Amino acid sequence: MKKLTAWTLILALVLVLAACGKSTSGNAANQTLTVGASAVPHAEILKKAIPLLKKKGIDLKVKVFQDYVLPNKALTSKQLDANYFQHIPYLDLYNKQHNTDLVNAGKIHIEPFGIYSKKYKDVSSIKDGATVQISNNKAEQGRILLLLQTKGLVKIKSGIDPVAATLDQKNGKYKDFDNIKHLKFLQPIDPAILPKAYQHSAADLFAINTNFALQANLDPKKDALILEGASSPYANIIAVRKGDQNKKAIKELVNVLHSKTIQDFITKHYKGAVLPVSE
Structure with a gap:
């Protein structure tokens, strides 16, 4: 045992x-x-x-x-x-x-990143005072301004880090850039609903993240009025x-x-x- x-x-x-x-x-x-x-x-x-x-x-x-x-x-x-x-x-x-x-x-x-428009087919046609719909992601503001700057719509001020540039104002003027085309930036919205706004809103320009653009069946290479290059930070x-x-x-x-x-x-x-x- x-x-x-x-x-x-x-x-x-x-x-x-x-x-x-x-x-x-x-x-x-x-x-x-x-x-x-x-x-x-x-x-x-x-x-x-x-x-x-x-x-x-x-x-x-x-x-x-x-x-x-x-x-x-x-x-x-x-x-x-x-x-x-x-x-x-x-x-x-x-x-x-x-x-x-x-x-x-x-x-x-x-x-x-892309700027899209149903109204304009060419950047040269954008009128003074055109409206721009952006997202509420503040980290994207410098990115959007850089894109607009490539086409001469705005000019980021000397000494300002473009990545850190914002739409903040002082005494009624933008602190970080000169608004050459007098663009009107609308109340920011959630980035996920920007493609839907693009379809139904009356804004002239829409700054849309590519991941949300793709989900909405937008083709950045074909549909974007202004498109970011490969050297993006x-x-x-x-x-x-x-x-x-x-x-x-x-x-x-x-x-x-x-x-x-x-x-x-x-x-x-x-x-x-x-x-x-x-x-």
């Missing part, structure tokens, strides 16, 4: 150790990485990366968001391991406003909590998104409306 009991204990111990070893190995080989993203193009790009990351032992879960606030809140509260929807100027502004320390883990792509990034940029799974994610497979997908699928970045 004692001999049987001893063998039973040994067998139980062996089974427990085997189970522990299997569990540890399984977790290491199948690490789950949850990334929040805008629907287009971010989530679409991430979904193409799923099988590539699977081969590296990482199960990528993509959580889609429809706004620009919740993905950073979810990342800060550790509901996400990373997010993919924003550019560095927006991240910097968010950190400043919310006292957070989210960081850039890698630039992935550029979405050339507004590359979309993988954002993580400070320190997590050094984690192996995050580095693998960024490496896969920089791979030829993913870059070729971005180039072919979006036909220039989204441009890959490999730095």
Whole structure:
């Protein structure tokens, strides 16, 4: 009886150790990485990366968001391991406003920002005092002003960082730029509804983020009156909590998104409306 009991204990111990070893190995080989993203193009790009990351032992879960606030809140509260929807100027502004320390883990792509119009087919036809509908994303104001400046509609003042330029006024005049064409900037609205406003609003010009333009079946290369170039400082990034940029799974994610497979997908699928970045 004692001999049987001893063998039973040994067998139980062996089974427990085997189970522990299997569990540890399984977790290491199948690490789950949850990334929040805008629907287009971010989530679409991430979904193409799923099988590539699977081969590296990482199960990528993509959580889609429809706004620009919740993905950073979810990342800060550790509901996400990373997010993919924003550019560095927006991240910097968010950190400043919310006292957070989210960081850039890698630039992935550029979405050339566009100015759209149903009224004008040529920039030279834009009349003095034309109305411009923009989003309530203040981090985009410098970007919009840069676009308008390329066509001589405004002129950012000397000494002003274009990326940090705003529509703020002092004594009834814009502080950061000269409004050459006397453009009238309308009350900012949520960026997600800009394409709908473009279809139904009477404004002359609409500054629309490419991800929302694509969701509304707009073709930036064909439909935009003014379109940003590839040298834009507004590359979309993988954002993580400070320190997590050094984690192996995050580095693998960024490496896969920089791979030829993913870059070729971005180039072919979006036909220039989204441009890959490999730095």
